[in-house]
Amino acid sequence: MELRASEPMAKHVTWRAGGRVAKACFPHDLEDLAHFLAGLRCDEPLLMVGLGSNLLIRDGGFDGTAIFTHGALKALRLTADGSIYVEAGVAAPKLARFAATHGFAGAEFLAGIPGTIGGALAMNAGCYGSEIWQFVDRVCMLNRKGETIERTPADFALGYRHCGLKQASDEIFAAAWLRFPAGDAAVARARIRELLARRVATQPLQLPNAGSVFRNPPGDHAARLIEAAGLKGLELGGARVSEKHANFIVNPGGVASASAIESLIGRIQAEVQEKFGVTLVREVRILGARC
Structure with missing residues (x-):
């Protein structure tokens, strides 16, 4: 892995603003990350960073360790039981395209989420009427000892833009197994193109931004x-x-x-x-x- 001190976060978040983190960890893969966590102090403040959307570090900085998952936790594959295994650092749009290519329906909305699967799981991300936890079969978590733990949706309290373990824990999302219904690959790809065109037409993607700043209030926008x-x-x-x-x-x-x-x-x-x-x-x- 690569370790850096006093890493400026402005180059890692989509707002292109913010302070530094005291330490930055760029692991090679899931095993590398587990080994790193096992060697950390148990009280070390941790920040998981994917593509840097939906995040702002104040100008005074973050006195802890940021772990950058994109490019590290990147496994994405079909499993023997028909689910899709995806690690936390995979970009949500990449999963949408993968699912469409392999003849699944329902994952198209992920093309409109400008972040990684880890972040999407952590906040139950969604758009266009769908949310990621609708499709989660189970997840792989990492604790501060570097141990992997498999959990099901029943272990979590889920809501609109909310996901939290029902029992307090220091675990982080490492991967997930998702199940999507069978569909038509051409139809799914066309739907992705349609959603991306709508996103380009309605959102200021040409300027640094962090996506939607506020949750929609009940019954309103x-x-x-x-x-x-x-x-x-x-x-x-x-x-x-x-x-x-x-x-x-x-x-x-x-x-x-x-x-x-x-x-x-x-x-x-x-x-x-x-x-x-x-x-x-x-x-x-x-x-x-x-x-």
């Missing part, structure tokens, strides 16, 4: 509330509410600090609360120390 509050185009310290999709904050030119992005998030929450009495809940994770 965060983007509608933000737009109705007159906040489209609102800018603070280089961070801006996207004119294309109000639930996205963009960082044109990568000039905004993590502090500016977090302040803009807070401003949006305050304005929507004041105007509509709705509390917007962040979907993005914000970690680390303020400067």
Whole structure:
């Protein structure tokens, strides 16, 4: 594996902003990661990083170890029992294409998720009416001793953009076995193209962003509330509410600090609360120390 000290996170998160992590681990594979975890102090703060979407490290940095899974936990294969085995570092769109190519239906929505399977499992990611845990047969977890543990969905409390073990644990997602119904490969590929075209048309993908900033409130959409509050185009310290999709904050030119992005998030929450009495809940994770 590769280990680095004082690693700048701005180059690893899709917002292109933020502070440093004290230590960064780039494992070679799952076995390498298990060995690394077994040698860590049990109280070492850990941060799992996939493609860096949905994440912001404050400008004061994260005093712990970040483990980068993309490019390391990359196994993706069909199993003898008809499920798909996928490790946590595999990009969600890659799994969508793999499932379509092998004649499965239902995985197409994953093409619209700009992150890895590990992150998707951890937050029960979804879009276009589907969520990943609908298709989970079982998962492989790693604990801080480097031991692997297989768990089923019954071990987790699942909800909208939420997944947590029913009993407190230090385990992290390493892999999953997913089951999708049989389908037509050509139809699935066409559906993926359709969803990707919709994403390009409706989201500011050409600018640094972290995907949807807020969860949708029950019976409503965060983007509608933000737009109705007159906040489209609102800018603070280089961070801006996207004119294309109000639930996205963009960082044109990568000039905004993590502090500016977090302040803009807070401003949006305050304005929507004041105007509509709705509390917007962040979907993005914000970690680390303020400067």
